[in-house]
Amino acid sequence: MQTVHSLDPLRNLVADLRQAGKLALVPTMGALHEGHLTLVREARARADRVAVSIFVNPLQFGAGEDLDAYPRQLERDCALLEAEGVDLVWGPTVEAMYPQGFATGISVSGVSEGLCGAQRPGHFDGVATVVCKLFHQVLPDLALFGEKDWQQLAVIRRMARDLDLTRPHVDRIIGVPTVREADGLAMSSRNAYLTPQQRAQAAALPAAMRQAIATIERGASVPAALAALDVALLAGGFTSIDYARLCDAENLTPLEHASTKPMRLLVAARIGKARLIDNMAVQPARS
Template sequence: MQTVHALDPLRNAVAELRSRGPVALVPTMGALHDGHLTLVREAKSRGASIVVSIFVNPLQFGANEDLDAYPRQLARDSALLEAEGVDVLWAPTVEAMYPAGFASNISVAGVSEGLCGAARPGHFDGVATVVCKLFNQVMPDMALFGEKDWQQLAVIRRMARDLDLTRPAADAILGVPTVRETDGLAMSSRNAYLSAGERAAAVALPTAMRKAIAAIEGGEPVPATLATLEADILAGGFRAIDYAELREAGGLAPLAARADTPMRLIVAARIGSTRLIDNMAVAPA
């Protein structure tokens, strides 16, 4: 595996990969877990050479968020990626990604509003900006993202469509199902922040979500089901709910009743000092 920290060596390495066939990009912020490695394995199954980026993007962190505390484990992550057969690790410095004088911003309206967009103002501008830069730097034939952050996936696909990106095209931005721990908790780098007690209690989130989905699919009213969902999460040990909503899966329109279209139940909740997100599919009516 080749590790590069500057743009010219990256482009030279990707040009060599492209001479062999398609190139896949897996963007990450590091602190890798099996969810990330599942993205790598999915790319490999598609016969692509693989570029993984590791960059803790300051633009997507708010003033009171965990940028400084976010885990940085480049040596460990590099060993994991090499064991998976990754071809290139792109690990730029902040200065390489945002040179002096950097002054551009990409804002994606609509799908970025509400949910995490409301709870974390400016977050999705930072996501869209860095992902667009990564796409332009690597020019992959496909890019793979976990479905755990469903709103992020929607923002990136919308950006690609609106800006007429072709490497990758919007249809080549692939969502990979959320990887979960054995008790159902979605894998996340932020799970490392949880104390032993908080980690044991965190399973209340996916458990309550599955219960709510069964109720919605069984015909229960959505507003009452969401109220019960929030109560169940809080009773399980969480201290606050940022949101718990039923949304249309594609454009993320809010839904007050079960619809005849693919839907997602999307939740963000806080346990201790940690904010966890999750989403699950809800079957159409």
């Protein structure tokens, strides 16, 4: 495995890897856990060579967010990736990714505007910009993202479709199901912010979501199910709820009633110093 931090050696290595066959990219911000490694394993199953990017992207952090506190563990992360058979780690510096005078950004309307987009202005502009740059830098044939951030996945797919990106094309942007702890909590680098008591309380999130989904799928009122979810989270130890929405799974339009199309329940809630997000599929209503 080779690790590079600047563009010139990256381009040379990418050219060599592409000669060996299909190249997959797994973009990350590091602090790797089993969820990331699941993406890597899926990439190995789908491609001949695998590249992983590790970059804590300042453009997707707003004022007062956890950019400085976000865990950075490059040596540990590289050891994990080498054990998984990764061929290349692209770990650019901020200066390499955004050189002096950098003045270009990408904004994706529609799917980026609600949910986390409303709570974190500019966040998805930063995501779209860095991912587009990663695609052009690494030139992967496919890229893999976790479904835990469903809105991010929707934004990246929309960007690839609208900009006619061919590396990877929208149909080569692969969503991989969320990896969960034994109690159902979605794996996240930000789980490290939780105290032991908060970590135990955080299991209320997936439990409340599953209960709300069961209620909706039985035909109950969507607003009533979401209100009960809010109550369960606050009773379980969460201090506030940024949103809890039932949405169309593709375009993320909020739904007041169950749809005959695929749906997703998306939630963001705060406990201690952590803002946790999660989403789960909801079965379409019978037509």
